[in-house]
Structures are given as C-alpha cells and as structure tokens.
Amino acid sequence: AKELKMALSAEPSAMDPHFHNLTPNNALTSHVFERLVHFDEKQSLIPGLATSWKTIDEKTWEFKLRTGVKWHDGSLFTADDVIFTMERAPNVENSPGSFALYVRGKTFSKVDDFTVRVTTKEPYPLMPNDLATIAIISKKAATGAKTEDFNAGKAAIGTGPFKFSEFVKGDRYVVVRNDDYWGNKPVWSKVTIRPIKTGPARVAALLAGDVDVIEEVPTTDIARLQGDAKVSLGQGLSNRVIYFHIDHWRDETPFITANDGSKIKNPLKDVRVRKALSKAINRPAIVDRLMEKAAVPASQFLADGFFGVSKKLKPEAFDPDGAKKLLAEAGFPNGFKMTLHGPNGRYINDARMAEAVAQMFTRIGVETKVETMPPAVFFNRASQGAGGNPEFSFILVGWGSGTGEVSSPLKSLVATFDKTKGMGTANRGRYSNPVLDKVIDEALATVDDTKRGELLAKASEIAIEDVGVIVSHYQLNTWATRRGLKYVPRTDEYTIATSVSEQ
Amino acid sequence: MSGSDQAAIEPTLAVSGLKTHFFTKAGVVKAVDGVSLHVNPGEILGLVGESGSGKSITGFSILGLIDAPGRIVEGSIRYKGRELTTSSDEELRSLRGDRIAMIFQDPMMTLNPVLRIDTQMIETVHVHHRVSKAEALERARAALAEVGIPSPESRLKNYPHELSGGMRQRVAIAIAFINKPDLIIADEPTTALDVTIQAQILAEAQALCARTGTAMIWITHDLAVVSSLADRIAVMYAGRIVETGRTADVVSAPRHPYTQGLINSVPSHNVRGSRLNQIPGMTPSLINLPKGCAFRTRCPQAIDACLEPPPIREIGPGREVRCFNPVGVARPATAEAAP
C-alpha cells in the first residue's frame, strides 16, 4: 500500500464539488468526482465521463456518456445523474460562489441512459469547456444532500479514481484508492491532503519529510530546492497572466497628480503614456530577480500554446529612454505622481512585484507610490470602491483563464463594461474600444474552432496594441516532491494525486 | 518563682559578649554589639530599648535565625549549658519551636495566611515529636484552650484571617507553648494590640509562665509593660545592654543616665501639664556610632572618660550598669522630675 501526502497552499472549504468554484475545492473534489469533459495538464479537452461530444446544430450539443462506470457505492452511472447534477449545481445552499455561470442558459435533456443533449439560445462554442468545470454527482447518493452531507462523506459518492475517506476542515482531507475505477488505476492507495498556507512552512514540511508533495513552492526557494538532492521540482506554465489595469474612463483620476501634488487631467487616457509605462517595465528583470525565473515575460493574455493566442505579439521591450521620450511627447517631460495599488498575498510575490514596478516607473520620472492591501479589501475597492465604480487609477492584478482559452480574459477584462450583457465584468480600468468589442462578440458566436481562434488572436492584438491593459508576465507553477516522485505540472494550478507518479 | 536564687541554679539561657553585625553596602551595622544576659527557669526578663537598638536581632541571634548579610561575629549563647553558636543548623532547628520558641510582634503577619490553624499547629508538634495525628491535634486543642480561646475545636478549622488580632496573637502564643519549651522569646507581642486586648495577653502570658515554669524574654520598647510583668529588666541602647537588674530596682533607681531619661520622659513621671523631661537628640545610626559610650552625645552626665567605651560593671547583686558616671545613689528612689 502506497501512501501519498500532499500539502496545499490554500484550504478547501468543502467536499461538495458544487459548493464553491474555487481552485483548492475543485482540485480536491476532482479526486472523487469527475466531469463529463476533462482538462488534461495543459487544459486541453479530453473525454471524461462523456466519451464524445458533437454539435447537432449551432445551438445543440450532444454528449455520449461512458458506459459501465460505477459510482463508489456500486450503482451505475447514467444520464439521470447528469441531469440531476445540472439541476443541483447552480442551486447549492449558502454557496459563496456557485457554478451557476456555467449552467445558465443551457437546457439539458436526456436522450437515452447514455446520451445527453444540451441546447442554448445562441450559438455557444464554449460548451465543452463549461462542462469541464462541473463535477457529476450521484443522483442516488446526493438527492437532497447538503454540503455538510458531502463533508461527512455520506453524499461524497463519486466515480473518480479515489474514494472519500476523511474530511477534517482545515486540518486534513483523506481519500483512498477506488479499485473499481474505469480508467487508469491510481498508484496511491491512500492520499492525505493538508493545507499549509505559509510558503516556507510548506517547504519545511517537505524537507522534514512530513509531506511528499507541495504546491506553490515559494519562488525564493526554487533555486535552493533545485540543488537539493532529496527533492525534485515540477514546473510548468500556468493560465495566469499578471497585468495592470489602467484608468481609461475618468478625466481626472484620483491617484494621479502633477509632481507638485496639484490635480491634472488623467494622463493615462493618452496611449503614449500607457505605452511609456509598458516600456518602463523591465520584464526580464522581474522574471529573473523577482520571480526567480518562475515566470515568462508576457505579450498578451495567455501564453503560447493556449487556444486563441496571437503569434504576432511579442513582449514589450524594456526601453526607459523610449518611455521618457513618449512621456515628453505626451506632454509629461517630467512625469507625474501616481499611486499603484495591488493586493497583498493574492498572486505570487504580488506586493514585491508592485514595489519593483513602482521602482521602474519612478526611474522614468513617474514617481510612484505603492499601496497594497489584503485581497478582500483590494478587490472590493478596485471593483466598486468609488460609488460602485472602480476606485483606483492603476492596479496590479492577475487573470487565470479557467476555460483555458483567450475568450475568457478578453470578455472579462477588455470588453466594454456592460452589466446587462455580462461583458467586461472584471474590466476595472473601464477600457472601452468598440472595434474590439465587435471582434470579441463575433468570436464568441463562432463555433468553428479555427475561425474563432483567429478572431480571438485578432482581438488580443487590438487590445494589446492600444495598451488597454499592460501585461507583465505569465506565472509558472512550481511543485516540489520528495526525490523519487514526479509531479506533472498543470496549467490550471490543481494539485491532484493522479498527477504524481513514481520515478 | 522569681529569679531570687540565681547563683544556685543553672540559667536556662546565658548569652555573653554576643555581637551580631550586618555587613551592608553602606557599612557594618553593629546591630548587637556585645550583649550579655541570662534568664533562669520560670523567670521573665524584660528587654527594653528604643526602636533599632537591637532587641529583635538579639532574639533572632539566640534562635540562630540571622540571615545574610548578618552574622554572629562573636560571643556565646548557652542554652542549658549547651553552646548554640557552634551548633549545626540541624541541631538548632530541632531546638527551635521545641525547646526555645518565639512570638512575633505583628499578629497579622506571623501566621501563614493560606494554612489552617490546625495545620500550623500540628506541624509544630510533628517536626519535633513522633506522635499520632490525633495526639498532635489534641495537643493543639489543649494549647488553644490554655491561652483562653473559647471553643478551640472549631477555631482549629479556621484560617488566620477569620480571627481577630488578639485571637491570632493567642494562637501564636499557643504555638509557642505547644511543645512546652524551656524558653520563650516574645518580641513585642502586644505592641500592635489595643489596651484591653494587651491586658488579656499579658495576663495569659504571665499565667502560662507561672504554670509551666517556662523562662521568657519579653522584648518591648514600653517600660510600663515590662515593669508590671518582668522579674528582671535589661535596658538596651545602640546594640548594647546598658543596665540590668531586678525590675523594682531598675525602675525605682535607674543607674544609667539613659534609663533614667527614659523613665523620666514618661508622662506619668512628670507633673501633669508641665514640660516633660526629655532626652535630647536621637538614637544614633548603628553604622557610625559615636566613639566611646554611644549615649555620650545625648547624656547630661557625660564626662571625658566617656570617650572610651565603658565596660559593664556590677554595682549590686544581679545589678549591672555600663557607665563611667552612673546616676548617684543619693538620688531619691522615685526619681521624679526635678522640681
């Protein structure tokens, strides 16, 4: 019997896969539960509980289900379970952040026991991506079940490679091997997952032999661990880009003043200023010194290899002189004063990143102060701090593309903010470009993959060339395991036992 | 039973040339500087002197309870012929509380506040005698009854704070008497008490000594108390005994100018409403005493010879004085204020 102990950087809050759409929860529950469509390590879609899917027409999708799959309690998996799941997923009591988004607008119908149809009102190309987020639960075990029942194990009956064993919130989560699993049987007979939030503590736990795998290795320790014979690292690109939102919508922006402190017109509305700021950022230095090479300079919203990225875009080169020239052209030869806001502890090295960028801006004459705050406070104020509108002038944020393709950041970050359409929901700079909006709309209605990919790339180019946002780098995710184990890095940042193998 | 026939019997305690000094940063405090005294069985010796004259330290020296930075530097303390200054700690400990007991000044402070009366009494029996618990308890009860505490059984169950000051002092006395010691050193046991209660305690102490034949050294600064209680009196000044003698002799015919001054300054020895006879000045610091006789600077009778330390001189049977120029014999016995 082989046991595996893994340490997470965050604490899963439930064994209920529909309770909260949150990385640690999703990672934990995916040991026990499965989706119709699975993401592989690179977030490419692969068959899960559905063996195949296709569009019947522009607005109808059909999913063929896997036969002979048994729930952990021995009963058989059928289309009824899928229908049941889709009914429950958006309506979990007390859910802090539900999956409603992925179910809404879709009508599910059972064709036969192993075929399910989904219809939408508009053409919807992202159907398989959406369904890759929703874990299928057993109708039999989970009817009427509350989140507590999942946590207690009663309703935590899945089809996954592991079976529920123990859930002690904040302390440990234990699963054991499902010997009847339909796919590749896991190596591990028992997996214990523990949250250890502090980075160094996590490393210490690994070094002390208390755990076998840790996620989110602090960048500062990567170099040291690389040289440690007892440890091996697994590092891979993530779907997360770190970037800056820029105030595009206010004529006078609250956190920018002239050098003497007097009010000035919002300089960020001038594309030359935005470009100058982007040029001022020394991306290689950030990657090198700050991120310990656990990052890649960014040119757009997602790194190469993801669906819909532009091949044309290259990272903005570090060019302080060019930046100063642009500033002068824009009428700010002596720069101005600005406050850069950012969260503290949301992204890897976020506070230090803000500080480093402030240093760089200050060097081109834009005297920048840094203010970081706890994420909960930050996102609130950044989203609606000024009477329901974004409060800050220039913020550091990150975006991870849950769907694994470019439409997600385009739609949320640079599309014009529109409550009713659900566009630009996270557009905290209120960037608005009608040309761009049109391209995005078109892409979102294009079911044809190739064509959609081209449209998405084009949209990215428009947004980046107009400096709607300033992108900095893509994060690399780093796992460390004790020697003899190997972690296959995942772009979605999930830490799951099936990705751990023995060497 | 007063110490009438001193020569014949062996004294319970004989101290001679005792010097107890404290070696402090400020200098050597000669708290006791050559004290000699003795008590006979059944006798009460009153040790009188002003505050800081070394009375308590004398008492503690006898019990071997001097702590650093203090030390007995010289002299001998003989208990029934046994030398105590050279005894081991353990020997001294087994004497303390058994053969020689002590009563302290402040009844509020002498009993351990967190232990019950019975505990504090029984342990005193048990550390010295191998007796059963019941036997020890019975002794405790009897001792309490003897000092006039009503319903001693229930009192045994009390904590000290549940008793009044007078009661507590009685308990302390009962503890001192519980092992029927040969000598009790009472260090101002009534000073903190009210007159009516003081009278009660004095009465009980007196009766007990008479009954048990225990010798007692009664330390006080109040001549009046001691004159009505003690058989003999020793007057202390600045670490030395300046005069000893039978109570009546000392009180009626003080020989040392200090004793005389002390007696004369008591109001009742003065005409009502007149100015009191006062001893000028104040008690000197024990760190730098005047050379020679320590009382010299305040003494109306000082002569040149007083620049040398006066030796103690026997001036009558059992009557000693440490003065070159003692108050004349010619003076009237009831040394009232000069008219």
Place this chain on the structure above:
Amino acid sequence: MSAEPLVSARGLSKRFVKKPDLAGRLAGHLGADVREETVHAVDHVDLDIKKGEVVGLVGESGCGKSTLGRMIAGLLSPTEGEVQFKGKPRDKLSGADARAARLAIQMIFQDPYASLNPRARVEAIVGEAPVVHGITTRSAMPAYVDDMMRRVGLDPDLKRRYPHQFSGGQRSRIGIARALAVNPEFLVCDEAIAALDVSIQAQIINLFMDLRTEFDLTYLFISHDLGVVQHITDRVVIMYLGRVVETASTEELFDGPNHPYAQALLAEVPRISTEKRSFHPIKGEIPSPLNPPSGCHFHPRCPRAFGRCRNEVPVLKEIAPGRYSACHLNDG
C-alpha cells in the same frame, strides 16, 4: 478661655455604606445573601471645644476617633449633623470666611513618613500653602519658611532637603511647621506621636505644649496612650464603637471614671511600677462595628450589665457639672 466654644460638633454622624450594585441586587432577588453594609463609624456625637482648651479623644482601635477628627478638620463630610466654627455652621460659610475657617483648623498626622510628600523639598512642603493663600508672597516665602522651621526647632539650613533625609522626630516637626504656616487656631492631632520613640515622643509633646502657650492654640488630641492624654489634656472624651461614653475633665476622669468601659480602660493602662502586677482584664473582644451589639454597645463585655443595657441605648447625661456619661447605672 472664653465661654463660646471655638469648635463644636452637633449630632455629628458618619456612616460608611457599601451598597450592593445592580448585579448584587439582582442576586439578592434570586435569594442570595446580599445586604447593604453600614458602618456607623461615628454615631451622633456632640462636642464643644473651647478656645485654648486641649481635649483628649481616647478609645480603642476602630471606635471612630480618626473619623471624628477628620470630620472636624473638614476632610470628611458628615452624614448627619454639623461642625460649627465659632458658633457658625461651617458648611454654610462662604468665600473668605469659609477659607478662614478651613485654614483655622489644621491636622497633624500619625505617620511621619506618609504625611510628607516624598518628592517635595521642606521649603515647598511648608511654604506652598501660605503662598497660595496669600499669607506670604513668593519672594518672602523663604524667610517665612525659615521662621516656621525655627519655631518647631528645626535648623532652617535644612529646608532644601527632602523628607527622606530626616529622622522620624524631625519629620514630625516638619508636619507641625506646615500646619503652623497657615496660622491655625485649632490643631487636630491624630495619634501624632504614636509612631515615635519614647524619648522623641517627649520632645514632640513638649513642642505641642510650648506652641500652645505661645500661639494660644486649641487642640483635639487623639491618642490611645492614656498616659500622654492624662499629661497634656484638660478634658477627655472617651469613645466606644462610634459613641461617646464619657466626657470629663482630665483630673476627674483619672480620679474616678464613671462609665464601666472607662473604668476598664483606665485600669488596664500599663504604668511604670516597681511591682509586678497581676492583670484582671475585661473579657471579650471589641465587637465589629458592622453589627454592633444592641442597646449599650459595651454590654456584652460589661461586668455590671443588666437587662436594660441590652435593649436601650443609654444617653449621654450630665452626671456632674461638665461631666457626662452614658450609662444606665447612673440612673440609679
């Protein structure tokens, strides 16, 4: 001595009450044993002190001597009754009169250590109040202080010193100088010599008596030392558990106390004697002032108590001219 009393107490009472708070009262409703606790520290005391007189106040610990003294000195406000100064109720005075009355009565305290501000020099201790009240000016203050120090027998050169640099007797003198500095007429001495050594006591008593003749001072002399009281007072007031039990001129009292308590008290004062004496103390302890005995407070200890003593509070009656006693035995 004028006939008009300088200071008089009229039905003066002081009760210290400890009331249960809200929680306590609630608990009381729930049946817990929560009571208001009242100490009758001083219970309807009448007292006249004539100018130039020295009145001794004696009694055992806790009988209310200090409380009475402090009420007279104006440090405590009475619960009932009033203090009159030169025939006028002191509380009703205002302005300059009130201040004059306040300064006219000064207090000398027991503890020579605690009664001096350890952080002030003698000069400030003695000189502060006269300057504040305009008795002297700031510039004349040093000379004024010198004068005061000389009066109490202190070397004025020492005025730059702090209290800790003095002996107990000297501190007492400083305390007296401080009081004298505001030209008082009346001094309340609360155990003013109790903490001093016998030989020093005599010095301070002499000082009191000298000052009395020199400045025509009036004293309320609180003490438990009956020898001292006998020596220096003209009249003695004896208290027991908050009540005055006997008042008499000193000579009469010491010749033959009337009240059984006074008799017991006087009998038990140790006196220098050439004889060993046997003690015959009164029995019992001083009762708690929280729940004093009924009737005559002294009855449980009184050798001559009878039925009436248990139930009826004896009143202070004049049994001879200028002599008062509160005992039922006097009623025949």
Place this chain on the structure above:
Amino acid sequence: MSTTDAGPAVAEDAAVRRPAVQTPFQRFVADYTESRLATIAFVALIVTMLLALIAPWIVPQNPYDLAQVDIMDSRLVPGTPASSGKYTHWLGTDGAGRDLVSAMLYGLRISLAVGVMSGLIAMALGAAIGLVAAYVGGKVESLIMRIVDLQLSFPAILVALMLIAILGKGVDKIIIALVTVQWAYYARTVRGSALVESRKEYVEAARCLGLSNGRILFGHILPNCLPPLIVVVTVQTAHAISLEATLSFLGVGLPQTEPSLGLLISNGFQYMLSGEYWISFFPGLVLLMTIVVINLVGDQLRDVLNPRLSK
C-alpha cells in the same frame, strides 16, 4: 524659637546628614547604576535611539525612496559592492534591493517611533483617564475601570488585529491600534497608584491646607505616580515594538515600501530556507536586541523605583 530646643535638632541633623547623595534623582541614578548590565543596557538604548535618529545622515541609501532602490540589486550577499559602486552592502540587500544596513536603521526608526509614540500617547491618555477615575470616584470611576478591565482582559493582539483590519495599514493606523490596546495599562497603573497616594496623609494635609484640587492632583499626586508609570512605559514600549513586528508578520501593519524591522523580518522569512538568511537574520537581531535592551532597562527601573524594595 526660644522655648523649644533648637539645640537637639541640630544635633540630630549631624547624625542624619548623609554623604553626597542629595536629590531623589541622584539617589535614583546611584541605585540604577548599581547593576552593570542595566547600565550597559541603558547606554545601548541611548545609542540605538541615536542611531535611529540620525539614520538618514549616516546610511548610504534612503531605502524608502524607490528611485534609489533597484530590484536588480535584490538579495545581494553581505559585502557585495553596490551597483553604483559608491558603497558596499555590508549586510547585503533584501528582496526588493534595499541596502540592509540602511533598511534596518530606517526600520529601527519606524519601530522605535511606533513604540515610543504609541507609548507616550497611550501614557498621556491613560494617565489622564486614570487620574480622573481615581479622583472623581463613584460611578465614573467604576465605569472607567470596567472598561479598563475589559480592555485588559481582551488580548492585545486580537484587538490590534481587528483594528488594523478595520483601519487599514499605515504608521498612523498602527499607532492608533497600539494606543488603543495600551492606554488601559496606564490608566490602571495611574489609578492604582493615585488611589494609594491620595490615601496617604500628605494628600490629606494638602487638602487640609486648602490647596485646590488641580494643585493636589497634578502637583502632589501625579509626581508620586510617575515611578510605576515609567516602568510601564518601558515595558509597554518593548511590547509595542514586538506587537508591531508580529502584526507585520501576520500581514497587517505597515506598508510594504516602508518596512519596519518586523516587516523586514517577515519579508526575509520567505528567504530563510533558501539560504539568504541575512535578510531576516540581521533585522531579527536588531529587533531582539532593542527589545532586550528596553526590557533590561525596564527591569532595573522596576527594581529601583519599587518602593517596596527600596529602604
């Protein structure tokens, strides 16, 4: 005064006259310097404070000026010359490229300023409240003292955590939080000693002499309450510095770009395992020494100023 005995008083004086030591302050100095360790600690404290005070003039870099700090210089090993070549990073640099010597002295400035400022403000506030409570008495007093009790029974770190969570980061905010958690100690101390003092006879004497309440309160009582107050100030200052460091460690507290010692340590914590020990080790050492030194001084003050121990 002719009738009384001026003579003996002078004689007394001769006996009482003590050599050299005169004012209470001189006596205090003599008592304090009896302990060599405490004397060294006091000198060290003064040096530390001076260093913090003159930091801007002696350090090579202003670590709070982003223009002078370069990310490219981050995590340099002690002894590396600065990229400008003008000076050497004797203790290395931190993760943001700050020269550690400079950052530590500036951090010390902030830590001390936070500790001392909060101590002084809390003392002024607490002492005033405590005095009022002791003086006014009655309902006001019991209300104040209830609040003090509650405040004291509630752990400082929780209160500070909550306050910082609500107020946000910043030196001013942290001082407010520390004052809030500290004032009660002072109020209790002052009220306690004021009660003791006001029961002493010298206060009664002052009242008897018709002195005004204000004069009694501030001229007589307050000066005598100072000794325990001074002890509390030292202990609480050390406590405040430690608390600020802890809050910074927990991620609330001071802004990232102007790190105090605590924040430097906290930031350096990330580098502990990777071998870049100096980033948190040296600030930790300075913090520890500062607190130890203050505590040593406070300890000796406690012994010297404690009336129960002094004869």
Place this chain on the structure above:
Amino acid sequence: MTAYIIRRLMQSAAVVLAMSVIVFLGLHVVGDPVYLLIDPQADQAEIERTIRRLGLDQPIWMQYFHFLKGALSGDLGKSFVHGTSALKLIVERMPATLEIAIAATLMAILLGIPLGLYAGLKPDSFASKSIMATSILGFSLPTFWVGIMMIMVFAVMLGWLPSTGRGPTATFLGITSSLFTIDGLRHITMPALNLALLKISLVIRLTRAGTREAIHQDYIKFARAKGIPTSRIVGVHLLKNIMIPVVTVLGLEFGSLIAFSVVTETIFAWPGMGKLLIDSIQTLDRPIIVAYLIIIVMLFVVINLIVDILYSILDPRVRIGEKSA
C-alpha cells in the same frame, strides 16, 4: 457568588454587544469578500445574486438586527466563505487550540515554577542570574521569529520533530486530543513550546518575585522559629502562597495564549481557531470574526470564573461575594 456570576454575565453581555457593533460597522466599512468568493468571470447578475444570498444587500443595521436575532437563539450566522455555521466551524477548531494552550500552560508551570523558586531562593548565585537573564530573553523574543527558528533547527536541520500540523488524535475519558498519542505529542511539542516561551518567562519572574517577597515575611520567619525544616517551608508555606499570584496570572494569561495562538498556528499550520481567525480577517469573513470574538469573550468569562474559584481555593482570605467580616 451569585452576584458575582451575574456581574460577570452582565459585563460580558455588554462587551459582546459593544464589540459586535464595532466589528460589524468596522468590517462593513472595509468591505466584504464577495469579489474574492465569486468566479472572476461572473457577471454583474451573479455578483448581485451572491451579495443578496450573503445578506449584504440589506442596510447594515438590518444585518445587525438579523445577527442579534439569530444570536439570541444561539445562531451566530453562517460563514461567507465556508457557508456553514460560524459557531460550528469555530467549535470544531477549538479543541486543537485549547490543546496547545493547555500544553503551553503546563510547560510554563512545570518549567517556570522550579526555575523561579530557585532564582528566588538563591538570588545571588550564577545560575539564578542566568535564569533571569534568559527569562528577559524569553520575554523579548518575538513569537513568530522563534517559531521559524524552531522549525529550521528541530524539523529541517535535525529532523527530530515534525515541522507542522497536528498529529493523530485519540479519545481518552471522553476527550479527543492529540495529547494522547505519541505522534500527537511529537507534533505538539514545538508549537506548545513556542507559545509557552513567554509564559515560562512570566512564571519564572512571578515565582521569583513572590519568593523574594515571601521569604522576608514574618510567617516564614515564624515557621523557621517553629523549627520547620526548609523543605517543608519551601514546599508548603512558601509554595502555597506563591501559587496564588501564579495561578491567577496564568489563568488570566490563558486568554492571551489563545490569542497568541493566532501567530503560532499560522507558523506551525496548526488547525486551530486562531488560524481560522487570521484567514477570516484576510477574507473579511465577518460572521466568523464576530463569532470568534464572542466565543473568546465567553471563554474568558469561563476562564475567569475558574481562576476565581481556584483563587478562592488557594487563598482562603478570598471568598467570592462574601461579606467582609
């Protein structure tokens, strides 16, 4: 006693009320975790739905009123983040926290009292001076720093003890605790010691001060005058008196132990309620924060009560609520 309990209850009710108002208002001003909770891609409708579900759409006084109503029936609200009862979440975590707090207290007593006694009885010896110097160090060391160092040395470098987390638990006499398993004890050693460090110093100093004061008391001298052997004087007469302040202070400090477990739990990834609080403060999970504070107040009431009872057992002079005779 009744009055005493009523007084305590009234006081704590007042605190709870005042505190909940302050925290409610304060956190309301700061914000809420909605943007942290929801899927970043969520649209406005979804955001509003979440806000409504958490009850954050209502005016603050209404929210407070609902909270009060719930609180009266023992419901302190549901965690924004966890969705479950805040009370339950905290109570689940409480044993872990109590466990290290108790272990730390035991350490403080078992190490602090003997050392303090020694230092008090032999104040001038070198060992005593070393003890006192070390205790100053113990006073001054920031908890978090020591914690990190301990992990470095004992777990990473020496490998003697597990670095983080709580060990397996076992049930004994109806109490489930990791103190009853060997591995559990190994896990608890470091965090408990870390937490105890300050208290050990405190106990040493208290004991020493108490000893130094007591040995000059008349009752000790009287005991010596009775011929009581030193061992009994120290073991009974002295110790019983010293225990009074030590127990009182330790009892009252138990609260601060629980508070400081916030730090220790963060470092040692100890699954206690302190860590829950820190997380909740970071995520502005108001129901948990408020519930935590309320529970702490209650805990304090209970602890104070126990301390007072212990105090009256140890010190016969004190009888709660008894009239002074």
